[in-house]
Amino acid sequence: MNNERAGFILREIFLNAVGSARAGPAIPPALPEKPKGRCVVIGAGKASAAMAAAVDAAWPDVALSGVVVTRYGHAVPAGRIRIVEAAHPVSDAMSETAAMLIVEAVKGLSEDDLVLALISGGGSALMALPAPGLTLADKQVVTRALLHSGATIGEMNLVRRHLSAIKGGKLAALAQPARVVSLIISDVPGDRASDIASGPTVADESTPAEALSILERYRIPVSRTIYQALMKPAPPRVRTSPDDVRLIATPAMALDAAALLARQYGLTPMILGDALEGESRDMGIFMAGMARSVRQHGQPLKGPALLLSGGETTVTLTHGKAGRGGRNTEFLLSLACALKGEENVWAIAGDSDGIDGTEDAAGAIVYPDTLTRGRQNGLSHQQSLDAHDSYSYFQALDDLIVTGPTLTNVNDIRAVLIL
Structure with missing residues (x-):
């Protein structure tokens, strides 16, 4: 198989996985019974606008209103x-405005009314209302520090819940006595609903002390106001019915769609897991070892094979100026370095929302000659990896995957093709 054919197959598999998680087909079968009264739609996340459009189209005969917030673009x-746009991954003033609009939308409802909460990844930053005594600036400082610390998405969102006036189920409490049904597209390892967008409508079992412990573990400075906020007792928890928290798209579903198409191309897929975490460069070394084992020993499966995985790795920034790149391109450059030009191994990795970190690419593709072409272009793969400049490396080779916003978000999708 040549590079062109391998690249085509990998792109098709990646796009099929992303397409399986789109809101249009996923929303209608997940909707609850129509309410006797009004339906107020609220939501936050990169997929929330597409989810809202699907609800509006599915329920033309219901008294419908509401507001959701999504990322710019x-x-x-x-x-x-109403659709509002705000900043991600660090909140801005529009994130706070959107949160206030959403709170206003759920006021004064009755038991006959229904609140449909459309939640997807990115919602933590996009809908930001600081807890009493805190400011948006306080939250921005903590968020930036967490993003650079190597903390997992679950750890970051636990902290965010306890610095928020609406996360951790508090938004659902504000909507009482209306029924609240949450339709959720998961982007977190393990699909814990309380972690997705920090769970604004889902019961939270964590404590402020756990949030403080996370900040201490990653040596993130804690201001007096943050410390005081996290020393307060947790508010009463809102209990939510399991039937009212509905996962409509998940990383596992996307990987299943990828595996299905892989079989149609004559490949034997193996899903290694949908919730893999850890440093991106360590994951690259691990996956390179798996690929080499398949090629040399036919273990854990014989080729032609496709190793699939999902989850969310991390990039811990070291001292000094970092280059351009996200967790997927860093994973791929680490993989390429570890493979050292191994024949008949190709790989793709990308964020299902179409944006790897803060760049304009979803991810990239690694070919057997990636390092050779890099040297021909005057690039040092090791220097690029050490400088966290993986985007620039793949951009120079024209190997980035650019999809634009996909309007869904089921975390990262990684695929390694081995012959």
């Missing part, structure tokens, strides 16, 4: 539902 028309 991810808005689509949603009929009767």
Whole structure:
């Protein structure tokens, strides 16, 4: 198989996985019974606008209103539902404005009313209302520090819940006595609903002390106001019915779609897991070892094979100026370094939302000659990896995967093709 054919197959598999998680087909079968009263739609996340559009189209005969917030550039028309855009991964003033608009939308409801909460990855930053005594600036400082610390998404969102006036189920409490049904697209390892967008409508079992412990573990300075906020007792928890928290798209579902298409191309897929975490460069070394074992020993499966995995790795920034890149391109450059030009091994990795970190690419593709072509272009793969400049490396080779916003988000999708 040549590079062109391998690259085509990997792109198709990646795009099929992403397409399986789109809101349009996923929303209608997940909707609850129509309410006797009004339906107020709220939501936050990179997929929230597309989810809102699907609700508006599915329920033309329901008294529908509401507001959702999505990332800049991810808005689509949603009929009767207002769409607001804000910043990600660090909140901005519009994140706070959106949160206040959403709180206002759920006020004064009755038992006959329904609140549909459309939640997807990115919602933590996009809908930011600081806890009493804190400011948006306080939250921004903590978020930036967490993003650079190597903390997992679950750890970051636990901290965010306890610095928020609406996360950790508090938004659901504000909507009482209306019924709250959450339709969720998961982007977190393990699919814990309380972790997705920091769980604004889902019961939270964590404590402020756990949040403080995470900040201490990663040696993140804690201001007096943050410390005081985390020393307060947790508010009463809102209990949510399991039937009212509905996962409509998950990383596992996306990997299943990828595996299905792989079989159609004559490949034997193996899903290694949908919740893999750790440093991106360590994951690259691990996957290179797996690929080499398949090629040399036919273990854990014989080729032609496709190793699939999902989850969210981390990039811990070291001292000094970092280059451009996200966790997927860093994983791929580490993989290429570890493979050292191994024949008949290709790989793709990308963020299902179309944006790897803060760049304009979803990810990239590694070919057997990636390092050779890099040297021909005057690049040092090791220097690029050490400088966290993986985006620039793959950009120079024209090997980035650019999809634009996909309007969904089921975490990262990684695939290694071995013959």
